[in-house]
Amino acid sequence: MKILITGGKTATALKLIKAFSNAEILLGDYGDMPKISTSSYAFAALGPWNADVLAHNLLTKCLDNDVDMLLPLYEAEIMALSKSLVLFNEFGLKVLLPENPQPSQNKFKDYCIFNEGKLIYSSIEMQLNSHTNLNGFYSFVNDNKDLALISISNPS
Structure with a gap:
């Protein structure tokens, strides 16, 4: 499985590498990108930031790079992609987002990742109560009683 995580130059994206240890990871970001590739991940350029065509740009990058799953981190990406989930599904691409996202830019230490209600990673031990509809x-x-969808500030 190949996963594209946006915000690839941020510490937030780098934290997520361990959550997908069995996958091929592309850390994508806008503007200049390092030309580094390791056994754990590679960087991918997403071109210049253009808020008007975020969903289209990410769909193209996913298709060009044979990506199976997309995890957007920038708030504008989250909002744009939430309106395009059906389109991504039609191309067989899984976007780790809820249908009606309410992103938060709170600082955090511990986190978890859900795929259609299934916990796929948690940085701490947690109880699964009523998280059946979570995605992202x-x-x-x-x-640790409530969860907030993580986002990061849009690049300037």
């Missing part, structure tokens, strides 16, 4: 990258808030 979440941080723990309120003493």
Whole structure:
């Protein structure tokens, strides 16, 4: 499985590498990108930032790079992609986002990732109560009782 994680030059994206240890990871970001490739990940250029065509640009990058799953981190990407989930599904691409995202830019230490309600990674031990509809990258808030969808600031 090949996964594209956006915000690839950020510490947030780098934290996610260990969550997908059995996958081929592309860390994508806008603007200049390092030409580094390791056994764990590679960087991918997403071109210049253009908020008007984010979903189209990411769909093209996913198809060009044979990506199976997309995990967007920038808030504008999250909002644009949430409106295009059907299109990505038609191309066989899984986007780790809920249908109606409410992204948060809170600082976090621990996090978890869900795929259609299934916990695929957690940085801490957690109880699965009523998380059946979650999809995406979440941080723990309120003493680990509530979850918030993570996003990062859009590139300038």
